[in-house]
Amino acid sequence: MTLASALTALVNQAVDTAGFAGQAVPPVVPTNNPEHGDYQSNVALRLGRSLDEKIEAAGRIVASLPANDLIESCEVVKPGFINFRLSPVGMARTLEAAANSATNGVPQHGGTLVIDFSSPNIAKRFHVGHLRSTVIGDAIHRIYEACGWRVVADNHLGDWGTQFGKLIVAWNEWRDELAYEEDPIHEVQRLYQHFNQVADDEDAVIKAQCDEDALKEDVVAEMTRVAKELRLFPTWSDRAREETAKLQRGDPANIALWEKFVDASMREFDAIYARMGVEFDETLGESAYRNELQDLVDEWVAAGVAEESQGAIVIPFTKADGKGLSAPLLVRKRDGSALYGTTDLATIKHRMLSWAPDRIVYVVDSRQQGHFRQVFAAAKKLGYDRLSNGGEREPVHFEHAWFGTLRFADGAIASTRAGATANLVDVLDQAVGRARAVVEQKSDHLPEDEKAAIAEIVGVGTVKYFDLRQNPQSDITFDWDESLALNGNTAVYLMYAHARCRSILRNAERDVPVSGIVVSHALERELVLALNRLREVVWESAETYRPNLVADQLYTIASVLARFWNDCRVLGSDEEGSRLALVRATADSMRFGLGLLGIDAPERM
């Protein structure tokens, strides 16, 4: 039970006994200014029209509050705010209960969540661009589990698309076997980029030749006409499509190449996931569904949901299907091959039947909003949102938890030259290197292996926190110095707060349980409230898919703690027992909260 929920329950009762039964009661929230007390309820503002009525309603609610030892005092202010000041015993007791509970005092909600995140494309290096989905998705995974949900984390690899056709063409055309031996994924990526370059150049030539008016009529026909005229037929893109189709038909040579490319990428991905502490319950890439795709599309056609259009098969939409669905969802190309919309639908079917989830969440960047809108609408038309192994069920809730683009501050970094340095491995290495330098400077006395371990935790944590502390939906700018900074609002600040607590607990030389906390000093009060608030914020963070809410609260705790050290002596003070317990609760909370973000916290640093 958090303070907010306990207070909300009290207000609910009071609202009923005051004669407002049946009214919607907004939850009690923290005040934004300590002068107004610790928490406030704004119910009364909705219970009257005039100022007098609101004040009067507030007064009646206050008078109707059940007896309790949580509220020390409360007052009705201006337009009808009800401000609560909490009793020291009440808040201390609440914190102790939270700290000693198996769930860390986080309110528990039931449910099953399937979360689709990271999902890198095979044949591309793991780039900083993949950082966001991976880190945000992993945090959401952990946060939901903390709320008592069963979570299925699925890495939906991009391992079955047209990029393989491109790669196969490029491999057959331009491969450098020696380079592949040395660094497989590097060579694969080179081939992929080279192909795109050549195909783009060709496209540009064709477009330049096209008749604008004809283009509007029928793009494909016009492009084909020009390509033929230029004797480019088949174009590089045509050849890639052909190889893709062959692969999807099970051509042994292409399958063998495909396996080769997938294997090279997976080795790199696995290493990165291990280093970042990211785990999945499933790694079912697009290819996992390859054998069902053709039958599924036929089924959708038979059901009347999908239909032929311009030689392809699409799922069309009407206004009744929702807004922003101007184009149909393409599920089979003219040449018979499948697209990612097809695999996405097959994936939904599989997830519904395997896990019976309440929610399916996709942590994918904002540019795919249109795509997911289509996929979700198509899934509903197909009845996939209610699919079950037997019996009725509520429709699953689909969510595209999109995130903004990561950009580079410095144009030079985003350039080809520096493109290589934006590999995630390089970013992590750079971060760990910088952390190592600081460890050498500040904690040279520690043993070598511990210094290395600390640098790794700090470096990886810094990169993760840089992303997680920002609102996922904002576009974020990656700047080496700012993103890898080790002071200010960074992972280090949080880790340091934890390490200092641990240091004091070590110096105490005894086991310190979280009990006997007496809140007297103003900073003790602030700290206890901040620690309680962490529990309140977790579900809000889960519901809105915003790990930055947790990050924010951790920062608040750490900054209160930094002031606490100045004013409140722990060891040897009259309040030693209580303060040690508080320090213990803080250390545990920081470790717990950082854990929600997938960030480790060293004992000392």
Place this chain on the structure above:
RNA sequence: GCGCGAUUAGCUCAGCUGGAUAGAGCGCUGGCCUCCGGAGCCAGAGGUCACAGGUUCGAAUCCUGUAUCGCGUACCA
């Protein structure tokens, strides 16, 4: 053209089912270690919350319009 999103301090960003005097980091100015860890703390300067209307006790937050920017717009993912 249509759709989605954004616009808050010099810079990078919080603040989101409407709440009280709009916050943080970086940078800048000035202070603070005889004391459990200074990877820190305190104070200060810095704002027309893009603009114009609207809704109401109350708007950075909701609605409408405008401007600017970004992204998307069927045979890539």
